[in-house]
Amino acid sequence: MDVVVTLEQFKLACSKLKEPVGLVPTMGFLHAGHLSLVKRAQLEVASVVVSIFVNPAQFGPHEDLAKYPRDLKRDLHLLESAGVDLVWTPTNEVIYPLGYQTWVNVDEVSKPLEGAMRPGHFRGVATVVAKLFNAVQPQRAYFGQKDAQQAVVIRQMSQDLDFPVEIVVCPITREPDGLAMSSRNVYLSKKERKAASVLSRALFQAKAAFEQGERDASQLRKRVQEVIETEPLVKLQYISCANPDTLQELEGVVDRALLSLAVIVGKTRLIDNILL
Numbered sequence: 001m002d003v004v005v006t007l008e009q010f011k012l013a014c015s016k017l018k019e020p021v022g023l024v025p026t027m028g029f030l031h032a033g034h035l036s037l038v039k040r041a042q043l044e045v046a047s048v049v050v051s052i053f054v055n056p057a058q059f060g061p062h063e064d065l066a067k068y069p070r071d072l073k074r075d076l077h078l079l080e081s082a083g084v085d086l087v088w089t090p091t092n093e094v095i096y097p098l099g100y101q102t103w104v105n106v107d108e109v110s111k112p113l114e115g116a117m118r119p120g121h122f123r124g125v126a127t128v129v130a131k132l133f134n135a136v137q138p139q140r141a142y143f144g145q146k147d148a149q150q151a152v153v154i155r156q157m158s159q160d161l162d163f164p165v166e167i168v169v170c171p172i173t174r175e176p177d178g179l180a181m182s183s184r185n186v187y188l189s190k191k192e193r194k195a196a197s198v199l200s201r202a203l204f205q206a207k208a209a210f211e212q213g214e215r216d217a218s219q220l221r222k223r224v225q226e227v228i229e230t231e232p233l234v235k236l237q238y239i240s241c242a243n244p245d246t247l248q249e250l251e252g253v254v255d256r257a258l259l260s261l262a263v264i265v266g267k268t269r270l271i272d273n274i275l276l
Contacts, residue, residue, distance in 0.1 A: 017047035020139035033173035057124030195233035202227035
């Protein structure tokens with residue numbers, strides 16, 4: 001497994017890879033969810049590239065950039081064990097050199113949900129992913145369904161800017177109690193970790209109601225809210241029942257939807273979603 005830092009080293013290493021190439025962008029502190037993306041890529045492409053970069057441009061001024069968990073040595077061991085071909089670990093200066101001033105804005109699908117809660121977040125996401133696509137020039141790129149809006153934003157950006165890359169969105173990897181795997185779960189205390197299982201419980205109860213015939217968007221949101229409110233340690237930020245492609249909020253009868261939510265557990269912000 002090759003590990004490189006500079007853009008020049010990385011482009012040279014990419015030029016030697018067998019095609020098709022698959023890219024798995026990450027911010028490190030890897031867990032089984034990230035590795036499931038690697039495994040999916042290995043089934044579909046000849047070479048797998050993983051990037052590890054905690055992107056400062058997608059963090060707001062009061063968010064957790066400084067304390068975001070990092071363990072590069074462990075990450076590289078996991079990726080080598082998984083059989084990854086190439087890992088890029090650029091510094092901030094490599095991605096955003098002195099004088100950097102170009103940003104990618106994906107307008108409508110960036111506005112609701114996470115976009116409303118975290119202004120500027122998706123500008124940072126879209127910009128760094130565009131730079132990764134240019135550097136790697138992959139045939140496929142792999143993202144997790146847990147960050148559902150991110151996947152929609154990246155798919156829209158790729159379509160609008162004519163990136164010749166297929167966006168592959170892979171299922172959420174969950175803990176045994178249903179909690180979606182996330183690098184931020186490490187912030188949770190034992191009590192908070194136990195309480196956090198209410199997120200998936202709420203979503204799966206709403207899904208069960210949907211499958212039993214409940215099709216009203218407001219009632220589905222209400223089902224989620226009622227379950228979340230049984231857990232006093234969890235503070236609700238939003239619940240959404242939206243069109244999975246446009247992320248526009250739905251009302252009345254729905255036949256397909258992205259049901260998603262964001263909460264605060266202690267000092268940790270968590271998101272989760274389910275497709276109906």
